[in-house]
Amino acid sequence: MSAAGLISFYVGVLTGSVGVVSLLSGLWVEMNSSVWIAEWLIFSIWGVDIVFLGLVDWLSLAFIGVVALISGMVMIYSGYYMGADLSFGRFIFLVFMFVLSMFFMILSPNMISILLGWDGLGLVSYCLVIYYQNAKSANSGMITILSNRIGDVAILLSISLLAILGDWGVGWLLMWEEEFWGPMLMGLIILAAITKSAQVPFSAWLPAAMAAPTPVSALVHSSTLVTAGVYLLIRFSSILGCSEVLLGLSFLTMLVSGLGACFEKDMKSVIAFSTLSQLGVMMFALSLGLVELAFFHLLSHALFKSLLFLCAGLYIHGGVDQQDTRGIGQQLNSMPIISCYMLAANLALAGFPFMSGFYSKDLIIEVTEFAGMGVGFYYLMMLAILSTGVYSIRLVYYQYMGELGTKPSLVGGEEAALSFLPMGLLYLGALVGGSVLSWAYIPLLYSGLSVWGFLSLLVGVAASGLLVATLWTKFWFNSILRVSYFSSGLGSMWFMYFLSSFPAAATLRFGGKILKMVDQGWAEYYGSQGAYQQILRVSSVGGLGVELSVGVLLMGIFLMVAFVSLS
Numbered sequence: 131m132s133a134a135g136l137i138s139f140y141v142g143v144l145t146g147s148v149g150v151v152s153l154l155s156g157l158w159v160e161m162n163s164s165v166w167i168a169e170w171l172i173f174s175i176w177g178v179d180i181v182f183l184g185l186v187d188w189l190s191l192a193f194i195g196v197v198a199l200i201s202g203m204v205m206i207y208s209g210y211y212m213g214a215d216l217s218f219g220r221f222i223f224l225v226f227m228f229v230l231s232m233f234f235m236i237l238s239p240n241m242i243s244i245l246l247g248w249d250g251l252g253l254v255s256y257c258l259v260i261y262y263q264n265a266k267s268a269n270s271g272m273i274t275i276l277s278n279r280i281g282d283v284a285i286l287l288s289i290s291l292l293a294i295l296g297d298w299g300v301g302w303l304l305m306w307e308e309e310f311w312g313p314m315l316m317g318l319i320i321l322a323a324i325t326k327s328a329q330v331p332f333s334a335w336l337p338a339a340m341a342a343p344t345p346v347s348a349l350v351h352s353s354t355l356v357t358a359g360v361y362l363l364i365r366f367s368s369i370l371g372c373s374e375v376l377l378g379l380s381f382l383t384m385l386v387s388g389l390g391a392c393f394e395k396d397m398k399s400v401i402a403f404s405t406l407s408q409l410g411v412m413m414f415a416l417s418l419g420l421v422e423l424a425f426f427h428l429l430s431h432a433l434f435k436s437l438l439f440l441c442a443g444l445y446i447h448g449g450v451d452q453q454d455t456r457g458i459g460q461q462l463n464s465m466p467i468i469s470c471y472m473l474a475a476n477l478a479l480a481g482f483p484f485m486s487g488f489y490s491k492d493l494i495i496e497v498t499e500f501a502g503m504g505v506g507f508y509y510l511m512m513l514a515i516l517s518t519g520v521y522s523i524r525l526v527y528y529q530y531m532g533e534l535g536t537k538p539s540l541v542g543g544e545e546a547a548l549s550f551l552p553m554g555l556l557y558l559g560a561l562v563g564g565s566v567l568s569w570a571y572i573p574l575l576y577s578g579l580s581v582w583g584f585l586s587l588l589v590g591v592a593a594s595g596l597l598v599a600t601l602w603t604k605f606w607f608n609s610i611l612r613v614s615y616f617s618s619g620l621g622s623m624w625f626m627y628f629l630s631s632f633p634a635a636a637t638l639r640f641g642g643k644i645l646k647m648v649d650q651g652w653a654e655y656y657g658s659q660g661a662y663q664q665i666l667r668v669s670s671v672g673g674l675g676v677e678l679s680v681g682v683l684l685m686g687i688f689l690m691v692a693f694v695s696l697s
Contacts, residue, residue, distance in 0.1 A: 138209035138222060139548065145229065146202025146555075149195045156191030157570050167239075183240035189425065190236050192571055193361060196429050197236070197354050200436045201229045203552030204349045207440055210549040211345055211447055221261065225349065228254040232354050239365065241289045248285055248326075248358070252278045255355050259342045270341035277335040281325030281359070288318040312369060319366055320376055327359030327409050330382045336406055340398040344443030347398060352405055352439055353432030360412045360428055367421040380413030381511065388517030392524065397442050397453045400525060404479055405435060407518055414511075415494050422571075423497065427490035429567050433559030434478035434486050440553050441472035455528045462530055467550060471557050473526060478560045480522035481515070486564035491515070 159165075168184040205225060212218055231254060235247030252275060260271035291311060323329075328336040339351055350356075363370055370376075384407050391403035408431045415424035445458055445468070452458075462469045478485040481492070495515070499508065 135209035135213045135548070137219075138205045138213070141222060141226070142202040142205030142207075142209075142552070144202070145198050145205060146552075149197070149199030149202060151195075152191050152198060153195030156188045156195055159186070159191055160188035160571060180242065181240065182238075182243055184237045185239040186237065188571065189364065192425075192429060193236050194233060196432050197229065197232055200353050200432060200556070201225065201349055203556055204345045204436070204440070206552045207348075207443075207549045208345045211443055212343060217261075221258075221343070224254055224257055224261075225346075228258070228350065228354070232358070235358060236361065241285070241292055244362070245282075245285050245289060248322075249282060251326075251355055251358060252282060255339075255350050258346045258350060259339050261343055261346070262341070267341045270338040274335045274339050277325055277328075277332050280332070281322035284318040284322040284325070288315050288322075291315055291318075316366070316369055316373075319362065320370075320373065323359035323363045324376075324379060324413070325359070326362070327356050327413065328383075328406055329359075329379050329410065329413060330386060333383060333387065333406055337399050337402045340396075340402050344398070344439060344446065347402070348436045348439035348443070351402065352435040356405060356409055357412070357428050357432065360409065360416065360424060363413075363416050364421055364425055367416065367419075370416065370419075372419050373417050376413055377417035380410045380417055381507075381514070382410075383407070384410035384414065384514040385510070385517075388514050388521065391521035392517055394521075395455055397445065397455050397458065397525075398439075399453075400455065400521060401435070401438055401442060404438075404518070404521060407514070408435070408479075410514075411491065411494060414498075418498065420494065420497055423490060423494050426567060426571065427487075427494065429571075430478075430486045430490050430564045433556060433563040434475045437471060437553060437556035437560050438475040438479065440549075440556065441468050441475060444468050444549070445472075455525060458529055468553075469529060471553050472529060474557055474560045476522045476526050478564075480519045484565070486560045486562070489564035489568045 164187075166184075166186040168186075170182040172180045172182060174180065205222065208218075208221065208225075212221060215221065228251065231247050231250030233247075235244055235251065238244045238247060255278075256271050256275040259274050260267045291314065295311060325332045336351060336356060340347055342350070363376075387403045387406035387410065391400050391407065394400045394403055408427070412424045412427050412431075415421075415427065442453075444465070446453055474485070478487040481487050495511075498511065503511075
């Protein structure tokens with residue numbers, strides 16, 4: 131094993147061990163209903179205390195456990211996937227800094243310390259997106275960091291408002307919940323959350339961020355960075371309540387990203403769209419006040435989605451050497467273990483009964499049915515969930531029964547076998563993670579709901595998804611939908627890329643024209659540059675040197691200023 135593989139293996143084992151300990155500690159804290167708060171006063175200015183506040187409860191420990199466990203598995207996997215990269219040490223350092231920023235954000239109930247972790251996530255994720263340093267990565271990194279800057283500005287504005295009120299703690303907001311400041315602060319926090327979690331209209335940056343290495347996508351763009359916004363709203367759920375704005379945005383995100391995944395052909399982009407869809411499910415649950423269910427789906431989704439990204443990485447890296455889903459078929463013989471892993475991850479994503487994604491999604495559907503949302507809204511939500519089954523089964527269809535790839539996929543060697551270890555642990559999470567988490571962390575509030583009550587409904591949705599996916603990929607139905615504007619519009623999330631980039635690009639082009647016309651044009655001609663040229667011309671005609679002319683001009687200015695001052 132290479133030195134890079136050894137480093138990533140030991141760092142991954144250490145990080146994964148921290149995750150297991152944190153998960154067990156979170157279970158113990160939840161069973162004992164314990165909460166620990168640590169406060170450190172850094173300094174005080176203008177009557178406002180600058181403190182570092184740490185909050186340790188079952189929510190923070192469970193989330194840290196899942197983040198650390200997935201981070202450890204990704205680091206071990208990276209030893210095979212990127213071990214030959216010349217900058218592999220820099221990659222491991224960036225991933226480690228990202229994990230530390232995530233820990234900082236999770237443990238902080240104080241807006242100042244949240245900002246430090248929040249900004250650290252944005253900065254390190256930008257460095258990871260542009261890791262390959264080409265034009266595509268640079269463009270993707272630019273739209274990623276500019277979209278996230280909007281959320282950073284919202285956090286800064288909320289800090290400014292809290293400074294006016296006298297404290298930066300999260301609990302301080304409860305005192306102003308019914309006042310004028312409460313809705314304003316909550317609106318800023320929702321804005322920050324939807325930018326980080328890529329909700330409509332800020333959804334374009336997540337598919338663009340797939341330019342990053344696949345291990346980065348498995349960690350950053352599936353279970354950590356994009357869920358930071360969801361976790362922030364979970365922390366502020368006591369004053370969030372039921373938000374109609376968040377409800378509409380999350381539902382639109384579910385629908386747009388689900389339909390987009392059905393038309394997308396790039397494998398990593400399909401998985402990115404599915405991540406957007408599941409983030410919409412989490413935000414949808416939060417908008418209805420289902421905080422525990424949103425957190426439950428956050429944890430279970432992180433397990434199987436990271437496995438899905440890792441499997442896609444081996445398909446790309448192991449010999450297929452392409453990301454088009456239409457060219458990854460017939461891989462069961464050459465890559466049987468990875469094919470089984472990917473099948474389990476896709477079934478969990480589709481909500482197949484008793485897989486990891488089934489429990490949280492089933493509970494959200496059941497509680498939503500009793501929330502009195504209306505029949506029309508309920509069936510639209512089922513359409514969004516049906517699209518999840520369609521793109522998941524469509525990916526499975528291409529994987530097993532699609533056309534043969536251009537090259538046979540062969541993954542071998544000691545380091546390749548080592549990469550199966552983290553994927554095997556995540557595979558167990560995709561199989562039984564949902565049931566274990568439902569037993570360990572979900573309170574008795576939802577224990578009265580029958581899993582069997584809606585089992586037939588989900589089986590029907592899965593069967594419908596299988597039928598539609600089969601028609602979509604094989605038969606005449608596919609040719610009907612091959613209308614350029616229709617398919618390209620849905621595949622680009624209703625032209626979300628254009629809507630996200632065109633206003634900024636048009637503004638920058640207009641600013642460039644103003645710069646050339648005014649700052650570098652008329653202002654220069656009639657301003658300092660024109661005056662310099664005029665002085666130079668006069669001095670040349672009169673036979674005087676440039677130094678004498680400038681000296682006379684400066685002396686005149688000095689005398690004028692002195693005269694004005696004395697008068």
